[in-house]
Amino acid sequence: MKKSRRQINKWTELTFKVPSQYVDIVSHFLVESLGRGVVIEDPKYSKKIGEIENFVDKKSEPDIMNRNIKIKAYLTSDELKNGILDELESILKKIFKQDGLTVPACNIKEIKEEDWAENWKKHFKPVQVGSKIIIKPSWETFIAKSGQIIIEIDPGMAFGTGDHPTTRMIIETMESMWDELLSRNPSPIVLDLGTGTGILAIVAAKLGVKRVLAIDIDKDALINAKENIKANRVEKFITVSNTDKWDDKNTYDVILANLDLTTLTLLSKKIVNTMKKGGFLLISGILNDQVSKILDTYQNLGLDCLCVKIDPIEKEWAEIVFERIG
DSSP, rough: OOOOOOOOEEEEEEEEEEEEHHHHHHHHHHHHSSOOOOEOOOOOGGGTTTEEEEEHHHTTTTTTTOOOOEEEEEHHEEEEEHTTTHHHHHHHHHHTTTTTOOOOOEEEEEEEEHHHHHHHHHHOOOEETTTEEEEEETOOOOOOOOEEEEEEEOOSSSSSSSSHHHHHHHHHHHHHHHHHHHOOSSSOOOEESSSSSHHHHHHHHHOOEEEEEEOOSSSHHHHHHHHHHHTTTTTEEEEOOOOOGOTTTOOOEEEEEEOOOHHHHHTTHHHHTEEEEEEEEEEEEEEEHHHHHHHHHHHTTTOOOEEEEEEESSSTTTEEEEEEOO
């Protein structure tokens, strides 16, 4: 993992254990608040098939909902000063006290940036998403089988390694619909909103798309995305930019939006206005109980809902696929 451009030498590591059914809620809050991923340690149930993480096996464990799982988040000194700990404590109290549970204790320690990077490496292994997409970090070796597509991602300070349900669901949908999409339109234009590590843009290019615009408002994410895109040798197909290049003059055949509810709501009109007739919108980043709000917002803007997908393993997360008919 490359060193952050922010030149942060030390981090504060937060470690706490939460019941498994609360992992997604807590980690989602941390990711959205900090703009970077978290480490979720669950070694007892982290099964492998060869070198590939097998998500399906977790489904069959009888006591999967009765475990405490360790979550680690990494904060800068500025974030500590801005009161993120107080905000987190407030959220945890609301979550756990309404269910009659004790708020988990938080262990806090200062670590060097190099240690932070090495901790990431220990927990990021090659994963298979869908039937043929393999996502791996640069420091792991993997020998591909026939038909498999290898995507190399170093997360840096950005979000998106393929193992989170929101990213995974969109990739699975892309894989399932892409052959038909390309048969209908051999030259689709794709927009990846909030590209993070660039993973969805890279998947689109690897599946055969020749024109992708990947945008993000975070400067570190843009740097990280460019590095990952270059590492996967798809830079001639993908343009990386801040929001300056996203305007109503350009329209897209597919828009990938792995964002939070607030952002999806605020950008809804602009998203719909930049969809081509017959274009598709793949939305994730939302919780199961937020689906109705997104459906109301986008259907009122004229989109047709093709499907709603709930993650079969971590059932808190959802994906919605829309089409613009008119």
